[in-house]
Amino acid sequence: MLSQLVKEHPYFVGFLLVFLSSLKVCALWCKNNKCSRSVGIPPGNRGLPFIGETLHFMAAINSTKGVYEFVRLRRLRYGNCFKTKLFGETHVFISSKESAKVILRNEGGKFSKKYIKSISKLLGPDSLLCAAEHHHKLIRSRLLSLFSPHSLPSFVQLFDELVTEATGTWTCGSLVIIQDEALKLACKAMCKMLISIESSHELAMMHKDVARVSEAMLAFPLRLPWTRFYKGLQARKRVMDILENVISKRRHEIADRRVDFLQQLLADDENNSEKDEVTTLTDKEIKDNILTMIIAGQDTIAIAMTWMIKFVDENQEVLNELKKEQLQIEKKGRGGVYLTLKDLSEMQYASKVVKEALRMASVVQWFPRVALQDCEIEGFNIKKGWNINIDARSIHHDPTIHNDPEIFNPSRFPSESKPNSFLAFGIGGRMCLGKNMAEAMMLVFLNRLVTNFKWKVIDSDSSIQKSALFTKLKSGYPVRLIYVKEEDLNKNK
């Protein structure tokens, strides 16, 4: 019958075959490319073969709108869940708090953490931030004790000493770049707390090399001598050498036994080595994680502090309320020269300012995971091996979750504290280890700044620094000091 049809209507059959083949080609193309709005697969544009949308992503990294612009534009186009292809891999971005809860809490064990190649190479295979499930549990359990509530009071004093020392050199009329000062302070605090590095030469080297590693985090992972990635790897090597040297001196008792995180890790190591080899960290693990903690705790905190000062300055009524609270606490009298944990616990309004600044700034913009098995999210099929990114920034700025999300309003808390709607430090088993420390640092900085100084902003531009992993301000937020409290200056002489 078919041959009869071909004989009688050869042109019609030819046309039909061509038409059906084109339909099939179209369907295949749509499936693999742009129009994946078909049921089951998240919408999105997979871009060019192999590289996908990597060039658009790199263009966003190198723009002053920041890398998040890549995500923002696609979220506007495709909604709460979309897919793209970056560096040869499929990435899905999700901005619903319900899915954030399921994925970040990971109760069914369907997801693991996974950073893009450049980040995992720079932090090292044993870094807590990059380690996969079992390895992560082991390292986290060993580091957790360092962040216990017992270590917080001494850290608050240490950080306040550093802040008072630094601000003591600021004079009326001087130009202060808040982000640079905050970065120096955070680097000093981390290096002292972790490995007792104090000499200004060593600190400067550390500061420079850690900055190089951070700058390379989003670079194309190409190991050629002129690339940012290569320079980041070289800087990582120098930091590893410094750490190797410190560990070796401590192990051979050449250096004084200091009270710091490294010493605690080495002491635990000695105490546990005979009992339970499985729970002790190797030198390689210790080194990768000291670098991880410096990086995790340095840029994030400095950027968060800078945005906080910017938001406070742009909202004078918040600044007035804040000053009132801080001066009252000062009037009542502090426990000592330096701020204590008890002083910080009385800073109720300032704590809301810190939380609101973290929501608005969303310093860590999305949290990367990988699907360990095929699953369904937001009604879409997700394949095993796909990267899943929880878009915390969108959740923080979602008007269905936070009223007038673009308005800096510290008083929205605690009434707007709905579960899984505040993700500045993440949630679940990979939540930030330094959360309490970070909040304390922000409170100390805020207190010292608003009670001792008045300032005038020189450049309030909100452009983001190119190549920055976090929302780092390009201008650094320069301010001119127009008032410096005398008694503090005298005290620091």
Ligand code: HEM
């Ligand atoms: C305002 C400052 C900070 C912010 C916004 C912040 C944010 C975050 C976020 C969102 C995560 C979890 C990412 C995820 O789930 O994928 C994280 C993890 C981490 N943070 Fe922080 N962080 C800050 C300061 C610090 C400080 C001061 C330290 C300590 C030295 C620190 C150490 C860590 C570590 C070690 C992890 C890895 C935890 C794990 O994977 O188990 N962070 N941070």
